[in-house]
Amino acid sequence: MNGYVSDAVVRRLPGYYRHLRELEENGVVQISSQELGERMSLTPSQIRQDINCFGGFGRQGYGYPVHELKEHIGEILGLNRKHRMAIIGAGRIGNAVSRYPSFRREGFETVAMFDSDPALMTEEDDGIGIYDISRLEELLPEMDISIAVLAVPATAAQKTADRLYACGVRAIWNFAPVDLQHPADMEVVNVHMSDTLHILSYRMAHPDADRK
Amino acid sequence: MNGYVSDAVVRRLPGYYRHLRELEENGVVQISSQELGERMSLTPSQIRQDINCFGGFGRQGYGYPVHELKEHIGEILGLNRKHRMAIIGAGRIGNAVSRYPSFRREGFETVAMFDSDPALMTEEDDGIGIYDISRLEELLPEMDISIAVLAVPATAAQKTADRLYACGVRAIWNFAPVDLQHPADMEVVNVHMSDTLHILSYRMAHPDADRK
DNA sequence: CTTCACATGTGAATCTTTTAACAATTTAAT
DNA sequence: ATTAAATTGTTAAAAGATTCACATGTGAAG
Numbered sequence: 001m002n003g004y005v006s007d008a009v010v011r012r013l014p015g016y017y018r019h020l021r022e023l024e025e026n027g028v029v030q031i032s033s034q035e036l037g038e039r040m041s042l043t044p045s046q047i048r049q050d051i052n053c054f055g056g057f058g059r060q061g062y063g064y065p066v067h068e069l070k071e072h073i074g075e076i077l078g079l080n081r082k083h084r085m086a087i088i089g090a091g092r093i094g095n096a097v098s099r100y101p102s103f104r105r106e107g108f109e110t111v112a113m114f115d116s117d118p119a120l121m122t123e124e125d126d127g128i129g130i131y132d133i134s135r136l137e138e139l140l141p142e143m144d145i146s147i148a149v150l151a152v153p154a155t156a157a158q159k160t161a162d163r164l165y166a167c168g169v170r171a172i173w174n175f176a177p178v179d180l181q182h183p184a185d186m187e188v189v190n191v192h193m194s195d196t197l198h199i200l201s202y203r204m205a206h207p208d209a210d211r212k
Numbered sequence: 213m214n215g216y217v218s219d220a221v222v223r224r225l226p227g228y229y230r231h232l233r234e235l236e237e238n239g240v241v242q243i244s245s246q247e248l249g250e251r252m253s254l255t256p257s258q259i260r261q262d263i264n265c266f267g268g269f270g271r272q273g274y275g276y277p278v279h280e281l282k283e284h285i286g287e288i289l290g291l292n293r294k295h296r297m298a299i300i301g302a303g304r305i306g307n308a309v310s311r312y313p314s315f316r317r318e319g320f321e322t323v324a325m326f327d328s329d330p331a332l333m334t335e336e337d338d339g340i341g342i343y344d345i346s347r348l349e350e351l352l353p354e355m356d357i358s359i360a361v362l363a364v365p366a367t368a369a370q371k372t373a374d375r376l377y378a379c380g381v382r383a384i385w386n387f388a389p390v391d392l393q394h395p396a397d398m399e400v401v402n403v404h405m406s407d408t409l410h411i412l413s414y415r416m417a418h419p420d421a422d423r424k
Numbered sequence: 425c426t427t428c429a430c431a432t433g434t435g436a437a438t439c440t441t442t443t444a445a446c447a448a449t450t451t452a453a454t
Numbered sequence: 455a456t457t458a459a460a461t462t463g464t465t466a467a468a469a470g471a472t473t474c475a476c477a478t479g480t481g482a483a484g
Binding site: 005006007010011013014015017018019022039040041076077078079081083091092093095096097099100102103106108146147170171173177178179185187189190191192193194195196197198199200201202203204205206207209211212 | 217219222223226227229230231251252288289290293303304305307308309311312314315318320358359382383389391397399401402403405406407410412413414415417418419421423424
């Protein structure tokens with residue numbers, strides 16, 4: 001139990017959470033680093049090392065208790081908290097995210113959308129209002145938003161991020177294919193879907209390259 | 213110029229490509245590792261090290277030629293090739309991907325969609341046919357698909373991936389929140405959007421943690 | 425033509441991450 | 455009650471990635 005969670009471990013945490021939840025749903029109550037490693041394509045050694053840094057869950061000769069470990073990782077990830085999200089850009093991606101049911105189940109609730117296309121300005125069937133983006137400064141600060149989902153075109157992304165910061169937003173989940181410049185007190189995580197497609201393209205072009 | 217491209221470098225390649233294209237669009241013809249590093253939040257040293265592994269582009273006292281470097285990275289990524297994609301699962305995510313215009317521009321063309329919901333079985337306005345997923349084995353092998361976009365619910369993902377493999381598909385761009393088991397001769401890259409949201413949640417819960 | 429500032433390529437040093445190894449503990453079986 | 459098999463926590467070693475430092479080459483200015 002060493003306490004410090006390195007960035008390499010943080011990147012794997014959502015994967016642990018996902019697999020443990022799935023195991024729990026299937027009624028599995030206990031799992032060894034060996035077995036979990038096979039599922040996740042990690043070495044048992046790495047799994048023990050990872051879990052050990054927030055320590056004390058395993059029992060020798062037995063393994064790890066699935067439910068308890070999942071809950072603990074969920075807490076480390078902050079999944080016990082609730083988040084109110086605003087979606088900026090009500091195009092296909094923005095809508096896909098706002099309707100994706102598992103986010104809401106995990107405490108990420110979409111409470112409003114903003115777009116520049118007036119055709120979309122309407123109360124949606126699910127009760128999420130869509131507002132003109134020109135009203136961002138007027139409406140957003142009242143909404144108690146903790147996460148903004150940025151799903152605008154690349155060309156508008158930086159300017160919009162700046163406006164969001166000015167409205168008090170301190171966390172952006174960015175779907176625009178752009179690396180945003182941002183103050184240190186605003187967190188930004190990028191989805192950058194096309195990057196993953198490019199990596200697939202790379203692997204197809206170099207089937208020989210050993211992945212390490 | 214050492215030739216071997218490590219996985220850490222491959223993961224950064226799409227970012228280089230993105231930034232270089234943007235620079236090129238803005239008419240920038242030359243850039244130093246210093247300046248590029250500021251844009252990308254990488255050290256100049258790392259950039260020189262990265263670019264050096266497929267070598268020989270920079271000129272001392274001058275920097276790197278933007279167009280030439282971009283083109284070369286594009287080739288390494290395999291972006292000179294064309295790909296025909298089939299989208300499996302015509303829900304919001306599947307549709308968002310198939311309509312996203314920049315993929316087509318980069319040579320990734322959606323040629324068909326499959327879904328289990330008969331309400332969707334129709335020729336779309338953009339000419340992309342939507343077929344019942346039960347006809348996968350009948351239709352897909354004829355279509356000369358090189359990439360399948362998997363956008364079905366988590367519960368169906370593994371079974372569907374197995375069927376795709378049986379149909380001859382050897383590359384999957386996976387949007388289902390699942391780590392697929394797959395033969396070594398099939399490439400899979402995951403988007404796992406919710407993982408990035410979980411990482412955002414982690415960072416919000418631990419604003420102190422140094423990101424390294 | 426000389427000089428100066430700039431910026432790369434590269435080898436070595438440092439830091440991080442992963443893997444290996446094993447003593448210690450638990451479970452289950454006989 | 456003993457023993458055998460399983461499996462962790464942890465330390466140490468190995469591998470990998472990043473940063474540093476500097477010699478070397480380039481371009482521009484005087």
